[in-house]
Amino acid sequence: MCLGFPARVIEVDEMGAVIELDGERRRVSTLLQPDVAVGDQVFVAGRTIVERLDPEEAEAVRTVLIEAIALDEALATHQP
Numbered sequence: 001m002c003l004g005f006p007a008r009v010i011e012v013d014e015m016g017a018v019i020e021l022d023g024e025r026r027r028v029s030t031l032l033q034p035d036v037a038v039g040d041q042v043f044v045a046g047r048t049i050v051e052r053l054d055p056e057e058a059e060a061v062r063t064v065l066i067e068a069i070a071l072d073e074a075l076a077t078h079q080p
Contacts, residue, residue, distance in 0.1 A: 004045030005065060006058040009036050019044060 007019035007026075016029045017036055029048040030036055036049055041058035043051040053061065 003065075004043055004050070006053055006061045007042060007044050008058075009038055009040045009042055009049075012036060012038055017049060019049070 005021060007021040009017050010020045010025065011018035012030065016027055016031075018025050019028050019042065020026075026044075026047070028044055031048060033042065033049045033052060036042060036052065041053045041055050042049045043053055043058075043061065
């Protein structure tokens with residue numbers, strides 16, 4: 001399963017982009033969004049930027065993902 005997540009673009013070059021999420025940097029493809037710019041909030045899935053997000057939308061997605069991960073971990077610890 002591939003989990004998507006919101007991140008901020010911190011570098012763009014002819015080979016793709018570097019995004020930052022929670023202090024971690026990753027190189028990703030810009031094939032689907034070739035006109036992203038430094039500072040853009042984006043949604044990344046499969047190491048590819050698939051959508052540009054406005055800052056409020058990015059924070060909302062981040063919050064929902066954090067809550068879903070916490071719920072999944074809580075359920076996993078309570079299984080027989």
